[in-house]
Amino acid sequence: MDTDQFIKTLAADAGQHERPAGQALAASLLVALPVSAAMLLSTIGLRPDIRTAMHNPFFDLKFVVTLALALSAITVALHLSRPEATARGWRLLLLAPLAILGLAIGGEAMQPQRTSMLTRLLGHNSMLCLTAIPVLSLPLLIAALIGLRRGAPSNPTLAGALAGMIAAGLAATLYAAHCVDDSPLFVATWYTLATAIVAAIGALLGRRLLRY
Amino acid sequence: MxxxxxxxxxxxxxxxxxxxxxxxxxxxxxxxxxxxxxxxxxxxxxxxxxxxxxxxxxxxxxxxxxxxxxxxxxxxxxxxxxxxxxxxxxxxxxxxxxxxxxxxxxxxxxxxxxxxxxxPAGEVTRHLEALPQRQREVLQSIAVDSASIKDTAQKLSMSEGAVRVALHRGLAALAAKMRSV
Missing domain, CATH: 1.10.1740 (Rna Polymerase Sigma Factor; Chain: A)
Incomplete structure (x- = not known):
């Protein structure tokens, strides 16, 4: 086909505008969140002592960390959904949840503890954490990938990994309400590992799905 | 520049x-x-x-x-x-x-x-053949026969809105096909 003809065709379609990636991402995540929440509530549920736990700052801190992960991943993913964007500088944002965790580990270490560091790190149920977060992530990962498909990332593998981090951050926020391990050492080990698993799945999917 | x-x-x-x-x-x-x-x-x-x-x-x-x-x-x-x-x-x-x-x-x-x-560019034309019928007809009418949206709607007895939708979907499908080659 002649390029002039092709341009005329594109111009005929000029009235159709896609929604920006940010709006599409917000919409699809809002659909997936209740699904993941229902998955949690209908299976393992909330921890029985959640009311008392809420007075423990280390319990509350888990939500700060996981939400910081989700929000920083959303911000970086949306930035990188523009074709000319580079990751330089923005990557540092992803260190925010790790920085909070680092401070929390320091804070915990300064307090007298009844259990050893290793006991707190291993926690009660690390295997459940490693399974539940990736499983709860699945609807959110699909949603994040659908939302980010509106973008035009120059590195679809990286964009997919970020979709995985968004999903893992939100799934971990839900799972934290079930998890009885509140030590930042536990969170830094197992939540991080679970996030890495989901990010790897996201990277593999993004590589194919987020090309434009 | x-x-x-x-x-x-x-x-x-x-x-x-x-x-x-x-x-x-x-x-x-x-x-x-x-x-x-x-x-x-x-x-x-x-x-x-x-x-x-x-x-x-x-x-x-x-x-x-x-x-x-x-x-x-x-x-x-x-x-x-x-x-x-x-x-x-x-x-x-x-x-x-x-x-x-x-x-x-x-x-x-x-x-x-x-x-x-x-x-001459052949990729677009080649993928055009593989589109769903409606999208193909609309794209062919506008791209190949240089018809307007209005004329295309009349020729295919569709509403102008339906032509616009088919055109947009057809272009998106074309892009997907070009990616997957």
């Missing part, structure tokens, strides 16, 4: 505000630059440069479908060249070449008209 970049940015802003004449002018204005960059990239990869027209159309289609990712506060040229590089790399990779496209393949070229030895 400053004057050119500013002109493009202005045209794209008008296009976003609904001015389809400005949009068509913009696509026409960038095409010779994209063509020169594509030829340069093909030459660097040791590929025949007479296939540049398929790459040009591939880039134009991506520009069209992803134009909402352009930030109106930013200049247009870096956004355009980022898409162009991405598409050029994609094409060369599909042909099994591991290549590094020079950043300046697109930014620093002298615009080039379609040379007589350039092969």
């Amino acid at each position: 400053r004057g050119r970049d500013e002109e493009w940015t202005d045209l794209m802003r008008s296009a976003n505000a609904g001015d389809s004449v400005a949009y068509q002018r913009l696509l026409k204005a960038v095409t010779p630059v994209l063509r020169a960059g594509a030829r340069r990239g093909l030459a660097r990869a040791g590929q025949p440069i007479d296939q540049s027209e398929d790459i040009v159309q591939d880039i134009l289609l991506a520009v069209h479908l992803k134009r909402h990712t352009w930030d109106p506060a930013a200049p247009f040229a870096p956004w355009l060249f980022a898409i162009a590089r991405n598409k050029l790399i994609d094409t060369l990779r599909r042909r099994g070449r591991r290549v590094f496209v020079n950043i300046d393949d697109f930014a620093e070229t002298i615009p080039s008209e379609a040379a007589p030895e350039t092969l």
Whole structure:
């Protein structure tokens, strides 16, 4: 086909505008969140002592960390959904949840503890954490990938990994309400590992799905 | 180049505000630059440069479908060249070449008209055949027969709205097919 003809065709379609990636991402995540929440509530549920736990700052801190992960991943993913964007500088944002965790580990270490560091790190149920977060992530990962498909990332593998981090951050926020391990050492080990698993799945999917 | 970049940015802003004449002018204005960059990239990869027209159309289609990712506060040229590089790399990779496209393949070229030895672009036409019937008919009417949306609607006894939807979906499907080659 002649390029002039092709341009005329594109111009005929000029009235159709896609929604920006940010709006599409917000919409699809809002659909997936209740699904993941229902998955949690209908299976393992909330921890029985959640009311008392809420007075423990280390319990509350888990939500700060996981939400910081989700929000920083959303911000970086949306930035990188523009074709000319580079990751330089923005990557540092992803260190925010790790920085909070680092401070929390320091804070915990300064307090007298009844259990050893290793006991707190291993926690009660690390295997459940490693399974539940990736499983709860699945609807959110699909949603994040659908939302980010509106973008035009120059590195679809990286964009997919970020979709995985968004999903893992939100799934971990839900799972934290079930998890009885509140030590930042536990969170830094197992939540991080679970996030890495989901990010790897996201990277593999993004590589194919987020090309434009 | 400053004057050119500013002109493009202005045209794209008008296009976003609904001015389809400005949009068509913009696509026409960038095409010779994209063509020169594509030829340069093909030459660097040791590929025949007479296939540049398929790459040009591939880039134009991506520009069209992803134009909402352009930030109106930013200049247009870096956004355009980022898409162009991405598409050029994609094409060369599909042909099994591991290549590094020079950043300046697109930014620093002298615009080039379609040379007589350039092969006509065949990719779009080829993928057109594989689209669902409605989308294919609409695209053929508008792209090949140069009919307006109104005339196409009459000819196919569809509403103008349905023609617009089929056109947009057809272009998106075309892009998906070009990616998956």
